[in-house]
Amino acid sequence: MSSSSNLVAMKKVVQQLRFEASINRVKVSQAAADLQQFCLQNALQDPLLTGVSSSTNPFRPQKVCSFFASSGALPSHIAARPAECNRPLRLRRMNHGTTLLWNRRCGQLGLLGCVVLTELRRHDATPEPALAPPLVAANILEMMLQDGSTHLLCLTASSGVPLFTRGAPRQLPFPVIGSLNGVHMFGGGQGVVLSSCETEGGGKVVWRVFRDSVMLIAVSGGGSSSKEEEARLQRLLEDVWSCMVLVLGQDELTNMRNVERLKRDLRSCFSLIDQLLEERQQGILGNLTHCADSLLPPNPALLQQAVDGFAQAADSEFGCLLVHGRIAAATEKWWRLAPQEVVLLSAVIRSLSASGSASCDYPVFLPHGSPTVAHRLLRFQLLPGVDVCVLAESELVGLFWSPLVEALRDCLALGKRCMPTSVSLRPDVLALLLINRDTRRSVSCVRTHPLPSDPPLPSEARCWELLKLLYIFSSTRYFSQEEALCVSPEERSQRGNTEDFVLGFSHQPLQCYSVTDECKSYGLQTAQHQLFLLMPPSVPTFALRSVATQTLSDIVAATGF
Amino acid sequence: MADVPAPGSVVVSDWHRCKDSKEYFNKILHKKRRKNFGLLESPVMPPHAAVDTVHYKIFISGKSGVGKTALAARLAGLNIPPVHYETTGIETTVVYWPVKLRESGRVLFFRLQLWDCGENALRRFDHLLPSCKEQVDAVLFLFSFTDRPSFDDLSNQIGKWNGPSVGRVAKLVVGTKFDLFMHCDVAERDVRDFQETMGLPLLRVGGEVSDGLGDVALLLNCPGRAAVASGLCHSWIGPPPVTAGGRDSSLIQRS
Numbered sequence: 001m002s003s004s005s006n007l008v009a010m011k012k013v014v015q016q017l018r019f020e021a022s023i024n025r026v027k028v029s030q031a032a033a034d035l036q037q038f039c040l041q042n043a044l045q046d047p048l049l050t051g052v053s054s055s056t057n058p059f060r061p062q063k064v065c066s067f068f069a070s071s072g073a074l075p076s077h078i079a080a081r082p083a084e085c086n087r088p089l090r091l092r093r094m095n096h097g098t099t100l101l102w103n104r105r106c107g108q109l110g111l112l113g114c115v116v117l118t119e120l121r122r123h124d125a126t127p128e129p130a131l132a133p134p135l136v137a138a139n140i141l142e143m144m145l146q147d148g149s150t151h152l153l154c155l156t157a158s159s160g161v162p163l164f165t166r167g168a169p170r171q172l173p174f175p176v177i178g179s180l181n182g183v184h185m186f187g188g189g190q191g192v193v194l195s196s197c198e199t200e201g202g203g204k205v206v207w208r209v210f211r212d213s214v215m216l217i218a219v220s221g222g223g224s225s226s227k228e229e230e231a232r233l234q235r236l237l238e239d240v241w242s243c244m245v246l247v248l249g250q251d252e253l254t255n256m257r258n259v260e261r262l263k264r265d266l267r268s269c270f271s272l273i274d275q276l277l278e279e280r281q282q283g284i285l286g287n288l289t290h291c292a293d294s295l296l297p298p299n300p301a302l303l304q305q306a307v308d309g310f311a312q313a314a315d316s317e318f319g320c321l322l323v324h325g326r327i328a329a330a331t332e333k334w335w336r337l338a339p340q341e342v343v344l345l346s347a348v349i350r351s352l353s354a355s356g357s358a359s360c361d362y363p364v365f366l367p368h369g370s371p372t373v374a375h376r377l378l379r380f381q382l383l384p385g386v387d388v389c390v391l392a393e394s395e396l397v398g399l400f401w402s403p404l405v406e407a408l409r410d411c412l413a414l415g416k417r418c419m420p421t422s423v424s425l426r427p428d429v430l431a432l433l434l435i436n437r438d439t440r441r442s443v444s445c446v447r448t449h450p451l452p453s454d455p456p457l458p459s460e461a462r463c464w465e466l467l468k469l470l471y472i473f474s475s476t477r478y479f480s481q482e483e484a485l486c487v488s489p490e491e492r493s494q495r496g497n498t499e500d501f502v503l504g505f506s507h508q509p510l511q512c513y514s515v516t517d518e519c520k521s522y523g524l525q526t527a528q529h530q531l532f533l534l535m536p537p538s539v540p541t542f543a544l545r546s547v548a549t550q551t552l553s554d555i556v557a558a559t560g561f
Numbered sequence: 562m563a564d565v566p567a568p569g570s571v572v573v574s575d576w577h578r579c580k581d582s583k584e585y586f587n588k589i590l591h592k593k594r595r596k597n598f599g600l601l602e603s604p605v606m607p608p609h610a611a612v613d614t615v616h617y618k619i620f621i622s623g624k625s626g627v628g629k630t631a632l633a634a635r636l637a638g639l640n641i642p643p644v645h646y647e648t649t650g651i652e653t654t655v656v657y658w659p660v661k662l663r664e665s666g667r668v669l670f671f672r673l674q675l676w677d678c679g680e681n682a683l684r685r686f687d688h689l690l691p692s693c694k695e696q697v698d699a700v701l702f703l704f705s706f707t708d709r710p711s712f713d714d715l716s717n718q719i720g721k722w723n724g725p726s727v728g729r730v731a732k733l734v735v736g737t738k739f740d741l742f743m744h745c746d747v748a749e750r751d752v753r754d755f756q757e758t759m760g761l762p763l764l765r766v767g768g769e770v771s772d773g774l775g776d777v778a779l780l781l782n783c784p785g786r787a788a789v790a791s792g793l794c795h796s797w798i799g800p801p802p803v804t805a806g807g808r809d810s811s812l813i814q815r816s
Contacts, residue, residue: 355634355652357633358600359652360652363650374686376688381600383601383602401601402601
């Protein structure tokens with residue numbers, strides 16, 4: 001074997017030597033002159049001398065660009081794909097199709113146009129000017145969306161300068177923020193208001209411009225069904241705007257003279273905004289229901305009297321007492337504030353209370369009642385977990401509240417039950433949320449010691465989550481929401497899409513139920529109340545209704561809620 | 562300044578380590594952590610050992626982000642907020658601390674009300690600073706070891722509290738974030754020079770807070786000491802104006 005391979009190698013060497021011997025030889029001087037001439041002739045094509053033009057370089061990084069089609073032909077057809085466009089484009093991949101819902105300015109909602117954002121490689125150098133702004137780096141967005149969190153962006157509406165972003169460990173990259181703004185701006189140029197968009201991965205983007213000065217964009221990774229998620233994000237944007245007004249006042253936000261200064265001032269809203277985004281406190285449903293989380297004290301008249309007296313002595317008509325972050329008693333005027341304000345003020349007080357400080361004096365603006373004049377929100381921690389608040393000045397804490405220490409301790413002892421022990425709940429109630437539709441108040445509780453059973457019942461945290469889901473499910477599908485106070489007619493028509501069932505039928509649903517592996521749930525609506533109940537799966541389905549009606553009548557009879 | 566007595570000359574400085582202080586310190590502890598008192602509560606001693614409470618109002622001054630809220634939380638033994646959020650109004654924190662007077666051996670409860678107000682809020686709303694300054698007993702001037710401008714601004718800040726309108730107020734300088742020596746922006750020499758020219762007591766804080774008392778004791782005794790030393794408060798110690806032990810002691814108003 002080795003000798004034959006040796007032979008082959010030798011033959012190759014001989015062949016090479018013969019080839020070299022046959023080459024025509026020239027003098028060194030001539031060869032040098034030839035080389036020089038060749039170099040001068042081809043200098044223009046030498047990449048080392050002239051550089052590589054980016055269009056011919058096969059090694060340049062693949063440029064990601066996205067393309068915005070359609071919308072010229074509103075409202076005739078649903079989708080226009082880039083391929084239909086007669087532009088010299090070659091489609092690479094189309095795995096990031098993203099549809100946007102256009103909401104026309106007249107308020108009528110429908111799928112008027114559709115935009116497909118795709119990743120493709122562009123070969124022409126000059127994009128059409130109209131298509132330049134909405135370049136969304138769709139793949140980056142998709143990547144950010146996957147972690148399931150909610151991002152919040154705030155920009156100036158006129159110039160698109162980013163003011164802040166919240167709600168994520170990772171910030172959205174600047175090109176994405178710019179693109180999200182650009183898409184909205186592009187829609188504005190076409191006479192449409194872009195309100196929301198959905199990605200294939202279930203993510204959601206919601207836009208909203210407030211007072212022509214600030215644009216808020218919420219981006220969420222989705223998860224739950226899109227209609228509910230959109231309702232949640234819309235509400236989130238409204239609440240965030242209210243937070244900004246509450247801390248800074250409307251004037252500062254609308255008369256934007258110095259953007260850098262506004263950016264700095266907006267930092268003071270972060271604590272409240274983060275609280276909204278994270279929903280830190282378990283068992284507080286106010287952000288969702290826009291009803292004030294309440295606690296029904298065992299001795300309501302006594303506390304009511306004290307709150308009234310305290311507020312009066314402080315020269316204020318607004319006073320309230322919070323136990324475990326829920327309103328136990330409040331003056332009449334306090335309840336006349338817009339429901340959203342009551343919820344927001346409770347949130348402010350909760351966050352102040354969590355810091356453990358003894359008293360606070362915070363200037364606050366009321367988003368609906370007084371968006372331009374600040375009030376003083378005074379909060380006093382009577383006991384850890386019990387706070388009393390007035391919107392004015394006061395130095396009389398001890399005088400009014402010292403005699404009531406025991407009554408307050410009784411309230412504290414109620415814990416998360418939120419109801420006096422005189423109300424006997426049926427043992428098969430896992431969790432409940434009761435809303436008074438007239439006063440926009442709510443009480444909610446989850447049984448902390450449910451009966452041991454097999455299979456195990458959902459944990460407390462899971463019960464709160466299920467209760468939220470039940471509320472979202474029933475209120476978006478069956479029970480109409482009335483928020484005449486804080487929703488303008490224009491917005492309500494926007495929201496109208498959540499009520500398919502209600503629109504389709506002439507009657508109002510009064511009760512609904514659902515049965516899952518984890519639990520059975522029942523929703524009940526009367527002229528004055530809405531009740532949402534969670535029960536263990538062992539309860540027979542036919543009994544759900546009687547449990548619900550009985551629970552409602554028990555609570556109302558015992559507390560007059 | 563000349564009228565600041567030497568450390569430990571008015572109150573026993575490390576009294577929290579002595580055995581005889583235990584029954585008093587137990588009143589401000591709960592399960593080895595500092596107890597959080599609401600306004601209706603105060604440490605209550607048994608009737609035979611009733612102790613007077615002396616109220617002080619202490620204003621925390623310093624640039625935004627220097628650590629005012631964190632210092633108040635630290636002194637009160639509360640959880641230090643993990644994320645920095647601006648304080649958009651006044652927050653007061655109450656700290657109870659038992660002290661023993663060196664001369665008479667008498668035990669008192671100090672009730673230090675720390676007033677913390679965000680710098681930006683002070684700028685935006687005019688009514689906040691007057692209410693912070695009203696009847697204030699002591700001021701803590703804060704600077705951060707990681708923020709040079711906050712140190713440079715100190716003399717300017719202190720100057721504002723020297724006028725005749727302010728009255729006699731005890732002053733103390735506190736340097737925060739001393740543990741972040743990697744990012745230290747203020748040299749030790751500068752601090753020494755500053756201390757010599759201003760003649761004010763200067764403390765350094767930073768790092769983890771354990772649940773014990775030792776960490777905070779030094780600081781807590783110090784403002785108390787400065788306040789006592791300021792002479793203004795000397796008169797208080799003779800017959801204390803606020804009687805303690807009863808419920809009324811937790812009134813926000815002061816006689």
